[in-house]
Amino acid sequence: MTQVMKGVRVLEVAQFVFVPCAGAILAEWGADVIKVEHPVRGDAQRGMRTIAGVTFDPVANPMIQHPNRGKRSIGIDITQPEGQQLIYDLAKDADVFLTNYLPSARQKLKIDVEHIRAVNPKIIYARGSGYGDKGPDRDRGGFDATAFYIHSGVAHAITPEEFDVPLTMGVGGMGDSQAGMYLAGGIAGALFHRSQTGEPTEVDVSLLSTAMWMSGQVVGTYLHGGKQMRVGMPQAGGAKVNPFLGHFLTSDQRVISLFIMVPDPYIRDTFEHLGLPEAAEDPRFANALALMENSAAANALITEAFAAKPFDYWREHLKTMKGQWAAVQSMLDLGDDPQAIANDAFFEVEPIDGSTPIRVVRGPVQFDHAPAKSNRAPEPSEHTETVLLELGLDWERIESLKAAGAIA
Amino acid sequence: MKPGTRLKSATCDTEVMVIRSADGTIECGGAPMGEEKPASLAPLSADFSAGTLMGKRYVDADGKYELLCVKPGKGSLSVDGVALVVKDAKPLPASD
Numbered sequence: 001m002t003q004v005m006k007g008v009r010v011l012e013v014a015q016f017v018f019v020p021c022a023g024a025i026l027a028e029w030g031a032d033v034i035k036v037e038h039p040v041r042g043d044a045q046r047g048m049r050t051i052a053g054v055t056f057d058p059v060a061n062p063m064i065q066h067p068n069r070g071k072r073s074i075g076i077d078i079t080q081p082e083g084q085q086l087i088y089d090l091a092k093d094a095d096v097f098l099t100n101y102l103p104s105a106r107q108k109l110k111i112d113v114e115h116i117r118a119v120n121p122k123i124i125y126a127r128g129s130g131y132g133d134k135g136p137d138r139d140r141g142g143f144d145a146t147a148f149y150i151h152s153g154v155a156h157a158i159t160p161e162e163f164d165v166p167l168t169m170g171v172g173g174m175g176d177s178q179a180g181m182y183l184a185g186g187i188a189g190a191l192f193h194r195s196q197t198g199e200p201t202e203v204d205v206s207l208l209s210t211a212m213w214m215s216g217q218v219v220g221t222y223l224h225g226g227k228q229m230r231v232g233m234p235q236a237g238g239a240k241v242n243p244f245l246g247h248f249l250t251s252d253q254r255v256i257s258l259f260i261m262v263p264d265p266y267i268r269d270t271f272e273h274l275g276l277p278e279a280a281e282d283p284r285f286a287n288a289l290a291l292m293e294n295s296a297a298a299n300a301l302i303t304e305a306f307a308a309k310p311f312d313y314w315r316e317h318l319k320t321m322k323g324q325w326a327a328v329q330s331m332l333d334l335g336d337d338p339q340a341i342a343n344d345a346f347f348e349v350e351p352i353d354g355s356t357p358i359r360v361v362r363g364p365v366q367f368d369h370a371p372a373k374s375n376r377a378p379e380p381s382e383h384t385e386t387v388l389l390e391l392g393l394d395w396e397r398i399e400s401l402k403a404a405g406a407i408a
Numbered sequence: 409m410k411p412g413t414r415l416k417s418a419t420c421d422t423e424v425m426v427i428r429s430a431d432g433t434i435e436c437g438g439a440p441m442g443e444e445k446p447a448s449l450a451p452l453s454a455d456f457s458a459g460t461l462m463g464k465r466y467v468d469a470d471g472k473y474e475l476l477c478v479k480p481g482k483g484s485l486s487v488d489g490v491a492l493v494v495k496d497a498k499p500l501p502a503s504d
Contacts, residue, residue, distance in 0.1 A: 037497070040498055041498055041499050041500065042498075042499050047499030047500050047502040048502045058496065352480060353461055354480075379464055381497075382476075395412050398411070402427075402428070
């Protein structure tokens with residue numbers, strides 16, 4: 001894949017998933033991303049090791065790979081004056097400073113935009129936050145499970161109204177990974193602008209703004225109409241109005257979903273694929289309006305048809321159907337999904353202990369039809385000396401910084 | 409041993425960068441490491457065969473030695489017969 005960010009240097013002072021994901025995307029696009037970690041604790045994300053009842057070894061932890069692929073790690077204690085000076089020295093050579101530290105922490109650590117711009121006036125200063133860098137909540141910390149999922153109304157919108165509390169955000173990191181991608185996109189725009197005009201910009205993306213953009217199609221519509229749609233308890237079968245929308249049980253109790261929003265051009269083809277050629281001739285279903293008026297009758301036929309044959313039959317048979325459909329899969333199914341694999345969805349990381357390779361999902365953007373060459377996440381502080389030697393420090397200086405605890 | 413020196417194992421594929429060291433003998437797989445790779449490998453000592461991990465730092469209890477693994481292998485690291493241990497990050501426990 002063309003390395004569109006080749007030659008760009010990013011200094012990342014960030015933890016957990018959201019902002020590190022922005023660095024991960026830039027690294028996948030070819031940037032040299034230097035991740036600053038605490039010399040003893042490392043990125044707090046390194047403490048996240050358990051999901052779905054499975055605890056991972058810290059040596060081969062997939063939860064650190066996704067947000068940190070392809071980076072180098074330097075262990076610096078930025079609370080110490082010597083560590084702080086190292087951040088400035090590194091910032092001098094960087095194109096982008098990337099952080100998710102809260103405003104009060106940035107001020108206390110003297111890594112806010114004015115401090116970093118004092119050593120490098122042309123640096124792009126990119127912030128990721130929970131709620132945005134302006135307003136009363138700018139100093140309020142957040143995770144995607146709060147700012148992105150709850151505060152944004154997303155949790156409320158996807159929860160059936162019969163429930164007292166929102167559905168659990170069942171896809172950990174879903175807000176973080178998106179927000180990271182958005183921030184990487186913003187940084188790409190800022191780099192383009194700087195290359196055109198010579199002027200650096202500040203870039204902000206929040207978990208809240210990410211969720212609002214994701215939902216913007218309906219947020220704007222609901223606010224304009226003054227009313228919001230609520231979802232009810234999910235059930236098998238076609239939708240009340242359009243029987244070509246819905247989740248249908250197969251004979252082996254799996255599910256095929258239809259989402260044929262504009263039925264007219266697909267009525268005959270759909271019924272024929274469902275083994276209901278007579279329905280295609282039925283005047284009750286002759287066009288979309290008729291179909292919607294007689295949706296209960298159509299729904300009964302479709303439900304019965306799906307229930308007569310197993311999931312694998314439908315999944316194969318519907319491949320030639322023109323209307324829009326999908327087979328309900330789990331995320332484990334994605335591991336063998338031929339379409340995902342054909343599009344280079346995964347790269348493999350060889351764990352340093354030689355255990356089973358870890359599959360990591362590639363970033364969603366592909367340049368020139370070729371997969372990115374992605375590398376494993378660094379071990380904490382792995383590249384401390386390498387980066388400092390590049391910066392021109394000698395071993396004597398490195399030893400004295402180490403003895404002072406300023407570096408790993 | 410000067411910091412920055414690259415040492416190679418005489419028993420396996422392991423290579424390390426010396427970050428910090430004193431007067432003792434740095435070994436891998438039970439045999440002294442050197443700047444040159446010997447023509448034939450010495451046998452791996454069973455007591456020092458736990459392997460090295462790429463990118464990990466190995467230290468002694470007194471803080472006199474620190475080695476960064478730049479190429480992993482089957483031997484494990486020691487100084488004068490005393491095993492070195494991995495210097496690992498100690499993150500705060502977290503869960504979602």
